[in-house]
Amino acid sequence: MSLPAEAVGALESFQAVGSWEQRARLLMQWGERxxxxxxxxxxxxxxxxxxxxLVWLVGRLSDGHWQFAASSEARMIRGLVALLLARVNGLSAAELQAVDLPDWFNQLGLSRQLSPSRSNGLNAVLQRMRELSRT
Incomplete structure (x- = not known):
């Protein structure tokens, strides 16, 4: 499955930085955007x-492709959600079902920083996206 352009951009920028500090800063910048x-x-x-x-999520279908918007009060979560949106926006419902969340954050070099509760939270966001895409 090919990645949306924004996801490719995210991968390139995260793979270009070496240290966890730089990655964390980049993550915050994604959240601010x-x-x-x-x-x-x-x-x-x-x-x-x-x-x-708290994470709010809305989605709409446009020409067979899903566009999601989300918000969170927590800075770290906002960054992680922004990266998830980069990965899923523009996908069809079928492609959305196939997204591998652990693999995506692993490619970004962020999987070690995902605590079990953050991981569960992001999985909940992805599950909600999949539910919305089935309605």
Missing amino acids: LPPLADEDKVEANLVQGCES
């Missing part, structure tokens, strides 16, 4: 269940 969600989207119905931090 995440467009803010409208207040009307920050409602209970859009809250992802299974995340320790």
Whole structure:
């Protein structure tokens, strides 16, 4: 499966930095670039269940391709969610089902920094995306 252009860009920038400090800074920058969600989207119905931090997720289908937007109060989570969005935006529902989350964060060199609770949270976000794509 080919990667969306934004995901390729993410991979290139993360693979270009060596240290964890540089990677962490890059992660925060990705989080800061995440467009803010409208207040009307920050409602209970859009809250992802299974995340320790509050994460809101909205998705819409456009010409057979999914576009997601998300927000979180936690800086680290915002960065991780931004990288997840880079990986999944523009995919079809079938491609979305095939996304391998651990592999994606492994390629970015971030898997060691994913605590079990962060990993579970990101899996919950991806699961929610898959649920939305099935409706």
